[in-house]
Amino acid sequence: MKSLPLIAISMLVYATTLSANAQQNQQAEVPVYVAPVVQSEFVDTVEALGTLKANENVSLAATVTELVTAVNFTDGQRVITGDVLIQMDDTEEIALLEEEQSRVDEAQRQVDRFKPLISRGSVSELTYDQSVGALSAAKARLRAVQSRIDQRKIVAPFDGVVGLRNTSVGALLQPGSVVTTIDDDSVMNLDFAVPEVFLQSLVPGLKISATTSAFPDRTYIGEVASVSTRVDPITRSIVVRARIDNADRSLKPGLLMRVTLKRSPRQANVLQEEGIIADGRRNFVLVAVEKDGQIIAERREVQIGARRKGEVEILEGLVSGDLVVTHGTLKARDGSALNVLAVEENNETLVELIELHEVTDDTQANASAARKAEALL
Numbered sequence: 001m002k003s004l005p006l007i008a009i010s011m012l013v014y015a016t017t018l019s020a021n022a023q024q025n026q027q028a029e030v031p032v033y034v035a036p037v038v039q040s041e042f043v044d045t046v047e048a049l050g051t052l053k054a055n056e057n058v059s060l061a062a063t064v065t066e067l068v069t070a071v072n073f074t075d076g077q078r079v080i081t082g083d084v085l086i087q088m089d090d091t092e093e094i095a096l097l098e099e100e101q102s103r104v105d106e107a108q109r110q111v112d113r114f115k116p117l118i119s120r121g122s123v124s125e126l127t128y129d130q131s132v133g134a135l136s137a138a139k140a141r142l143r144a145v146q147s148r149i150d151q152r153k154i155v156a157p158f159d160g161v162v163g164l165r166n167t168s169v170g171a172l173l174q175p176g177s178v179v180t181t182i183d184d185d186s187v188m189n190l191d192f193a194v195p196e197v198f199l200q201s202l203v204p205g206l207k208i209s210a211t212t213s214a215f216p217d218r219t220y221i222g223e224v225a226s227v228s229t230r231v232d233p234i235t236r237s238i239v240v241r242a243r244i245d246n247a248d249r250s251l252k253p254g255l256l257m258r259v260t261l262k263r264s265p266r267q268a269n270v271l272q273e274e275g276i277i278a279d280g281r282r283n284f285v286l287v288a289v290e291k292d293g294q295i296i297a298e299r300r301e302v303q304i305g306a307r308r309k310g311e312v313e314i315l316e317g318l319v320s321g322d323l324v325v326t327h328g329t330l331k332a333r334d335g336s337a338l339n340v341l342a343v344e345e346n347n348e349t350l351v352e353l354i355e356l357h358e359v360t361d362d363t364q365a366n367a368s369a370a371r372k373a374e375a376l377l
Helices: 008-026 091-118 127-148 196-201 352-361 363-376
Strands: 030-034 038-061 066-071 086-087 153-155 160-164 176-195 208-213 213-233 239-247 256-272 277-278 282-291 294-308 311-317 323-327 338-343
Touching: 030 282, 030 363, 038 239, 038 294, 066 294, 086 176, 091 127, 091 176, 127 363, 176 256, 196 256, 256 323, 277 323, 294 338, 311 363, 323 338
Parallel strands: 030 338
Antiparallel strands: 030 323, 038 176, 038 256, 066 086, 086 153, 160 176, 176 239, 208 213, 208 256, 213 239, 256 311, 277 282, 282 294, 282 323, 294 311
Protein backbone atom coordinates (compact mmCIF):
# COMPACT_ATOMS: atom_id res chain seq x y z
CA MET A 1 0.00 0.00 0.00
CA LYS A 2 1.34 3.36 -1.11
CA SER A 3 1.62 6.24 1.28
CA LEU A 4 0.14 9.59 0.31
CA PRO A 5 2.53 12.36 -0.52
CA LEU A 6 3.13 14.89 2.26
CA ILE A 7 1.45 17.71 0.32
CA ALA A 8 -1.67 15.64 -0.18
CA ILE A 9 -1.82 14.86 3.52
CA SER A 10 -1.43 18.54 4.35
CA MET A 11 -4.23 19.52 1.99
CA LEU A 12 -6.50 16.84 3.43
CA VAL A 13 -5.83 18.03 6.98
CA TYR A 14 -6.44 21.67 5.95
CA ALA A 15 -9.71 20.81 4.22
CA THR A 16 -10.85 18.76 7.20
CA THR A 17 -10.01 21.63 9.53
CA LEU A 18 -11.97 24.13 7.40
CA SER A 19 -14.96 21.81 7.32
CA ALA A 20 -14.83 21.32 11.09
CA ASN A 21 -14.47 25.06 11.70
CA ALA A 22 -17.38 25.84 9.39
CA GLN A 23 -19.52 23.23 11.10
CA GLN A 24 -18.49 24.58 14.52
CA ASN A 25 -19.30 28.16 13.48
CA GLN A 26 -22.67 27.06 12.14
CA GLN A 27 -23.43 25.22 15.38
CA ALA A 28 -22.32 28.28 17.39
CA GLU A 29 -25.18 30.41 16.06
CA VAL A 30 -27.67 30.96 18.87
CA PRO A 31 -31.32 30.74 17.81
CA VAL A 32 -33.17 33.85 19.00
CA TYR A 33 -36.29 35.88 18.50
CA VAL A 34 -35.95 39.63 18.18
CA ALA A 35 -38.30 42.60 18.43
CA PRO A 36 -37.86 46.11 17.06
CA VAL A 37 -37.72 49.26 19.15
CA VAL A 38 -40.75 51.28 18.09
CA GLN A 39 -41.74 54.85 18.75
CA SER A 40 -45.25 55.25 20.08
CA GLU A 41 -47.28 57.37 22.45
CA PHE A 42 -46.43 56.55 26.04
CA VAL A 43 -48.16 57.73 29.19
CA ASP A 44 -47.63 57.32 32.90
CA THR A 45 -50.61 55.86 34.71
CA VAL A 46 -52.05 56.39 38.17
CA GLU A 47 -54.57 53.97 39.65
CA ALA A 48 -57.31 55.20 41.98
CA LEU A 49 -60.85 54.61 43.18
CA GLY A 50 -63.55 57.16 42.45
CA THR A 51 -67.23 57.83 43.02
CA LEU A 52 -69.67 58.94 40.35
CA LYS A 53 -71.80 62.05 40.68
CA ALA A 54 -74.40 63.46 38.32
CA ASN A 55 -73.45 66.51 36.29
CA GLU A 56 -76.20 68.39 38.14
CA ASN A 57 -78.12 67.05 41.13
CA VAL A 58 -80.68 68.65 43.42
CA SER A 59 -82.97 67.57 46.23
CA LEU A 60 -86.34 69.18 45.48
CA ALA A 61 -88.03 70.52 48.61
CA ALA A 62 -91.00 72.68 49.58
CA THR A 63 -90.46 76.28 50.64
CA VAL A 64 -93.90 76.86 52.19
CA THR A 65 -96.34 75.01 54.42
CA GLU A 66 -99.16 73.74 52.21
CA LEU A 67 -101.18 70.69 51.16
CA VAL A 68 -100.20 68.66 48.08
CA THR A 69 -102.95 68.67 45.47
CA ALA A 70 -101.17 66.90 42.58
CA VAL A 71 -98.11 64.72 41.96
CA ASN A 72 -97.20 64.91 38.28
CA PHE A 73 -94.34 62.42 38.01
CA THR A 74 -93.49 58.78 38.60
CA ASP A 75 -90.33 57.26 40.02
CA GLY A 76 -87.45 57.41 37.56
CA GLN A 77 -89.31 59.56 35.05
CA ARG A 78 -87.37 61.81 32.70
CA VAL A 79 -88.44 65.44 32.81
CA ILE A 80 -87.49 68.69 31.14
CA THR A 81 -86.84 72.14 32.54
CA GLY A 82 -90.02 73.79 33.85
CA ASP A 83 -92.14 70.66 34.25
CA VAL A 84 -94.44 71.02 37.29
CA LEU A 85 -93.68 68.02 39.48
CA ILE A 86 -95.66 68.91 42.63
CA GLN A 87 -98.69 71.17 42.82
CA MET A 88 -99.76 72.52 46.21
CA ASP A 89 -103.02 74.20 47.16
CA ASP A 90 -103.04 77.76 45.79
CA THR A 91 -106.78 78.53 45.93
CA GLU A 92 -106.38 81.48 48.27
CA GLU A 93 -103.47 82.88 46.31
CA ILE A 94 -105.43 82.68 43.04
CA ALA A 95 -108.22 84.73 44.62
CA LEU A 96 -105.72 87.29 45.87
CA LEU A 97 -104.17 87.42 42.42
CA GLU A 98 -107.52 88.27 40.85
CA GLU A 99 -108.09 90.97 43.47
CA GLU A 100 -104.69 92.54 42.90
CA GLN A 101 -105.12 92.34 39.14
CA SER A 102 -108.35 94.36 39.40
CA ARG A 103 -106.55 96.98 41.47
CA VAL A 104 -103.81 97.21 38.86
CA ASP A 105 -106.41 97.66 36.14
CA GLU A 106 -108.16 100.41 38.12
CA ALA A 107 -104.88 102.19 38.84
CA GLN A 108 -103.95 101.99 35.16
CA ARG A 109 -107.26 103.55 34.13
CA GLN A 110 -106.74 106.36 36.65
CA VAL A 111 -103.33 107.14 35.16
CA ASP A 112 -104.75 107.06 31.65
CA ARG A 113 -107.48 109.56 32.64
CA PHE A 114 -105.13 112.00 34.38
CA LYS A 115 -102.41 112.06 31.76
CA PRO A 116 -104.23 114.16 29.06
CA LEU A 117 -105.65 116.51 31.73
CA ILE A 118 -102.23 117.71 32.88
CA SER A 119 -101.63 119.76 29.75
CA ARG A 120 -104.98 121.57 30.19
CA GLY A 121 -104.34 122.23 33.87
CA SER A 122 -107.37 120.27 35.00
CA VAL A 123 -105.18 117.93 37.07
CA SER A 124 -102.10 118.90 38.98
CA GLU A 125 -98.81 117.14 38.45
CA LEU A 126 -98.90 116.06 42.08
CA THR A 127 -102.19 114.25 41.56
CA TYR A 128 -100.85 112.59 38.42
CA ASP A 129 -97.66 111.51 40.17
CA GLN A 130 -99.73 110.02 43.00
CA SER A 131 -101.75 107.99 40.49
CA VAL A 132 -98.56 106.69 38.88
CA GLY A 133 -97.22 105.71 42.31
CA ALA A 134 -100.47 103.92 43.12
CA LEU A 135 -100.15 101.96 39.86
CA SER A 136 -96.59 100.93 40.68
CA ALA A 137 -97.62 99.78 44.16
CA ALA A 138 -100.51 97.75 42.75
CA LYS A 139 -98.19 96.03 40.27
CA ALA A 140 -95.74 95.21 43.08
CA ARG A 141 -98.52 93.61 45.15
CA LEU A 142 -99.55 91.64 42.08
CA ARG A 143 -96.02 90.31 41.63
CA ALA A 144 -95.87 89.33 45.31
CA VAL A 145 -99.05 87.29 45.00
CA GLN A 146 -97.75 85.68 41.80
CA SER A 147 -94.59 84.74 43.68
CA ARG A 148 -96.68 83.06 46.39
CA ILE A 149 -98.45 81.06 43.68
CA ASP A 150 -95.12 80.01 42.15
CA GLN A 151 -93.92 78.84 45.58
CA ARG A 152 -96.77 76.36 45.60
CA LYS A 153 -95.32 74.60 42.57
CA ILE A 154 -92.19 72.45 42.60
CA VAL A 155 -90.75 72.43 39.08
CA ALA A 156 -87.82 70.71 37.37
CA PRO A 157 -84.85 73.14 37.38
CA PHE A 158 -83.13 71.31 34.50
CA ASP A 159 -83.52 68.32 32.20
CA GLY A 160 -82.92 65.06 34.01
CA VAL A 161 -84.35 62.04 35.76
CA VAL A 162 -86.30 62.23 39.01
CA GLY A 163 -85.74 59.79 41.83
CA LEU A 164 -88.16 58.16 44.24
CA ARG A 165 -91.04 60.38 45.35
CA ASN A 166 -91.42 60.99 49.07
CA THR A 167 -94.92 62.48 49.19
CA SER A 168 -98.51 61.90 48.10
CA VAL A 169 -101.62 63.91 47.35
CA GLY A 170 -103.05 65.32 50.59
CA ALA A 171 -99.75 65.42 52.43
CA LEU A 172 -98.91 68.59 54.33
CA LEU A 173 -95.49 69.78 53.28
CA GLN A 174 -93.27 71.89 55.50
CA PRO A 175 -90.44 74.16 54.36
CA GLY A 176 -87.46 71.89 53.67
CA SER A 177 -89.54 68.75 53.09
CA VAL A 178 -87.73 66.83 50.32
CA VAL A 179 -90.21 65.39 47.83
CA THR A 180 -87.72 63.83 45.39
CA THR A 181 -84.33 64.26 43.74
CA ILE A 182 -83.40 65.13 40.18
CA ASP A 183 -80.16 64.29 38.38
CA ASP A 184 -78.77 65.40 35.06
CA ASP A 185 -77.08 62.12 34.13
CA SER A 186 -76.24 62.93 30.51
CA VAL A 187 -72.66 63.48 31.71
CA MET A 188 -71.21 62.04 34.91
CA ASN A 189 -68.60 63.56 37.17
CA LEU A 190 -66.06 61.08 38.54
CA ASP A 191 -64.22 62.32 41.63
CA PHE A 192 -61.08 60.49 42.76
CA ALA A 193 -58.06 61.29 44.91
CA VAL A 194 -54.42 60.96 43.81
CA PRO A 195 -51.22 61.51 45.83
CA GLU A 196 -49.93 65.08 45.95
CA VAL A 197 -46.65 63.98 44.34
CA PHE A 198 -48.47 63.95 40.98
CA LEU A 199 -49.81 67.49 41.36
CA GLN A 200 -47.48 69.05 38.80
CA SER A 201 -48.74 66.81 35.99
CA LEU A 202 -52.45 67.12 36.81
CA VAL A 203 -54.05 69.37 34.20
CA PRO A 204 -57.50 69.48 32.57
CA GLY A 205 -57.72 67.40 29.42
CA LEU A 206 -55.82 64.33 30.63
CA LYS A 207 -57.47 61.08 29.54
CA ILE A 208 -58.86 58.54 31.99
CA SER A 209 -60.38 55.09 31.69
CA ALA A 210 -62.68 53.63 34.31
CA THR A 211 -64.38 50.33 35.07
CA THR A 212 -67.00 49.24 37.55
CA SER A 213 -68.06 45.86 38.87
CA ALA A 214 -71.62 46.72 37.86
CA PHE A 215 -70.56 46.44 34.20
CA PRO A 216 -67.37 44.32 34.27
CA ASP A 217 -67.15 44.00 30.48
CA ARG A 218 -67.19 47.73 29.78
CA THR A 219 -64.50 50.39 29.96
CA TYR A 220 -65.59 54.02 30.12
CA ILE A 221 -63.42 56.77 28.66
CA GLY A 222 -63.35 60.35 29.92
CA GLU A 223 -61.06 63.27 30.59
CA VAL A 224 -60.05 65.43 33.52
CA ALA A 225 -62.27 68.50 33.82
CA SER A 226 -60.82 70.14 36.92
CA VAL A 227 -58.44 69.68 39.83
CA SER A 228 -59.22 70.68 43.40
CA THR A 229 -57.59 73.84 44.72
CA ARG A 230 -56.71 72.18 48.02
CA VAL A 231 -54.59 69.23 49.15
CA ASP A 232 -55.96 67.15 52.01
CA PRO A 233 -53.47 67.71 54.87
CA ILE A 234 -54.27 64.30 56.39
CA THR A 235 -54.15 61.98 53.37
CA ARG A 236 -51.76 64.19 51.36
CA SER A 237 -53.93 63.67 48.31
CA ILE A 238 -55.82 65.96 45.96
CA VAL A 239 -59.23 65.40 44.39
CA VAL A 240 -59.45 65.23 40.60
CA ARG A 241 -62.76 65.49 38.76
CA ALA A 242 -63.17 63.77 35.41
CA ARG A 243 -66.18 63.84 33.10
CA ILE A 244 -67.57 60.74 31.40
CA ASP A 245 -70.20 60.82 28.67
CA ASN A 246 -73.27 58.83 29.71
CA ALA A 247 -75.39 58.96 26.58
CA ASP A 248 -76.85 55.50 27.22
CA ARG A 249 -77.64 56.43 30.86
CA SER A 250 -76.04 53.22 32.13
CA LEU A 251 -73.99 54.91 34.87
CA LYS A 252 -75.68 55.93 38.10
CA PRO A 253 -74.63 58.43 40.78
CA GLY A 254 -72.79 56.80 43.65
CA LEU A 255 -71.18 53.97 41.66
CA LEU A 256 -67.66 53.03 42.71
CA MET A 257 -65.23 53.00 39.80
CA ARG A 258 -61.62 51.93 39.33
CA VAL A 259 -59.84 54.76 37.56
CA THR A 260 -56.69 54.76 35.45
CA LEU A 261 -55.39 58.29 34.95
CA LYS A 262 -53.11 58.73 31.94
CA ARG A 263 -50.69 61.58 32.60
CA SER A 264 -47.63 63.07 30.89
CA PRO A 265 -48.41 61.85 27.33
CA ARG A 266 -45.32 61.77 25.10
CA GLN A 267 -43.67 60.05 22.14
CA ALA A 268 -41.17 57.48 23.39
CA ASN A 269 -39.00 54.58 22.22
CA VAL A 270 -40.72 51.43 23.47
CA LEU A 271 -39.38 47.89 23.79
CA GLN A 272 -40.93 44.62 24.89
CA GLU A 273 -39.92 44.03 28.48
CA GLU A 274 -38.57 40.52 27.71
CA GLY A 275 -35.61 42.18 26.02
CA ILE A 276 -34.37 43.82 29.24
CA ILE A 277 -31.51 42.05 31.07
CA ALA A 278 -31.26 43.30 34.65
CA ASP A 279 -27.82 43.28 36.29
CA GLY A 280 -28.09 44.76 39.74
CA ARG A 281 -29.30 48.30 39.31
CA ARG A 282 -28.20 48.44 35.69
CA ASN A 283 -30.12 47.27 32.63
CA PHE A 284 -28.75 45.84 29.41
CA VAL A 285 -30.02 44.54 26.08
CA LEU A 286 -28.60 42.40 23.29
CA VAL A 287 -28.95 44.18 19.96
CA ALA A 288 -28.83 42.15 16.74
CA VAL A 289 -26.37 43.90 14.41
CA GLU A 290 -24.75 42.95 11.12
CA LYS A 291 -20.98 42.53 11.05
CA ASP A 292 -18.96 41.05 8.20
CA GLY A 293 -22.08 39.53 6.66
CA GLN A 294 -23.12 37.85 9.91
CA ILE A 295 -25.68 38.77 12.54
CA ILE A 296 -24.13 39.04 16.00
CA ALA A 297 -25.24 40.16 19.46
CA GLU A 298 -24.06 43.51 20.75
CA ARG A 299 -24.52 44.17 24.48
CA ARG A 300 -25.65 47.70 25.34
CA GLU A 301 -26.55 49.41 28.58
CA VAL A 302 -29.89 51.20 28.51
CA GLN A 303 -31.74 53.65 30.71
CA ILE A 304 -35.36 52.70 31.19
CA GLY A 305 -38.32 54.85 32.16
CA ALA A 306 -41.91 53.94 32.88
CA ARG A 307 -43.44 50.55 32.30
CA ARG A 308 -46.78 49.38 31.03
CA LYS A 309 -48.21 45.95 30.37
CA GLY A 310 -45.53 43.99 28.48
CA GLU A 311 -43.54 47.07 27.44
CA VAL A 312 -40.93 49.43 28.83
CA GLU A 313 -39.90 52.96 27.88
CA ILE A 314 -36.30 53.35 26.70
CA LEU A 315 -34.74 56.68 27.66
CA GLU A 316 -31.17 56.09 26.44
CA GLY A 317 -29.17 53.41 24.64
CA LEU A 318 -31.50 52.48 21.78
CA VAL A 319 -33.16 54.20 18.85
CA SER A 320 -36.29 53.39 16.92
CA GLY A 321 -35.71 50.46 14.57
CA ASP A 322 -33.03 48.66 16.63
CA LEU A 323 -33.65 44.90 16.81
CA VAL A 324 -33.32 43.54 20.34
CA VAL A 325 -33.14 39.90 21.39
CA THR A 326 -36.27 39.09 23.41
CA HIS A 327 -36.07 35.28 23.61
CA GLY A 328 -32.75 33.45 23.75
CA THR A 329 -30.88 35.86 26.00
CA LEU A 330 -29.84 33.04 28.35
CA LYS A 331 -27.63 31.47 25.68
CA ALA A 332 -26.60 34.54 23.73
CA ARG A 333 -23.63 36.62 24.83
CA ASP A 334 -21.97 39.80 23.66
CA GLY A 335 -20.47 38.91 20.28
CA SER A 336 -22.44 35.68 19.84
CA ALA A 337 -23.48 34.76 16.33
CA LEU A 338 -27.25 34.79 16.07
CA ASN A 339 -29.75 32.78 14.10
CA VAL A 340 -32.79 35.07 13.95
CA LEU A 341 -35.79 32.77 13.83
CA ALA A 342 -38.42 35.50 13.66
CA VAL A 343 -39.04 39.17 14.22
CA GLU A 344 -41.81 39.92 16.70
CA GLU A 345 -44.15 42.58 15.43
CA ASN A 346 -47.40 42.07 17.33
CA ASN A 347 -46.20 41.32 20.88
CA GLU A 348 -46.56 37.60 20.30
CA THR A 349 -45.87 35.24 23.18
CA LEU A 350 -42.99 32.79 22.94
CA VAL A 351 -45.43 29.90 22.45
CA GLU A 352 -47.09 31.74 19.57
CA LEU A 353 -43.72 32.46 18.01
CA ILE A 354 -42.63 28.83 18.26
CA GLU A 355 -45.91 27.61 16.77
CA LEU A 356 -45.63 30.15 13.98
CA HIS A 357 -42.04 29.09 13.31
CA GLU A 358 -42.98 25.42 13.23
CA VAL A 359 -45.78 26.06 10.75
CA THR A 360 -43.50 27.97 8.40
CA ASP A 361 -40.36 25.93 9.01
CA ASP A 362 -39.28 25.29 5.42
CA THR A 363 -36.36 26.56 3.39
CA GLN A 364 -38.29 29.22 1.52
CA ALA A 365 -40.02 30.57 4.65
CA ASN A 366 -36.77 30.64 6.64
CA ALA A 367 -34.99 32.43 3.81
CA SER A 368 -37.81 34.98 3.70
CA ALA A 369 -37.57 35.54 7.46
CA ALA A 370 -33.79 35.93 7.21
CA ARG A 371 -34.14 38.49 4.41
CA LYS A 372 -36.74 40.36 6.49
CA ALA A 373 -34.44 40.43 9.52
CA GLU A 374 -31.49 41.60 7.41
CA ALA A 375 -33.66 44.32 5.88
CA LEU A 376 -34.69 45.59 9.30
CA LEU A 377 -31.06 45.57 10.42
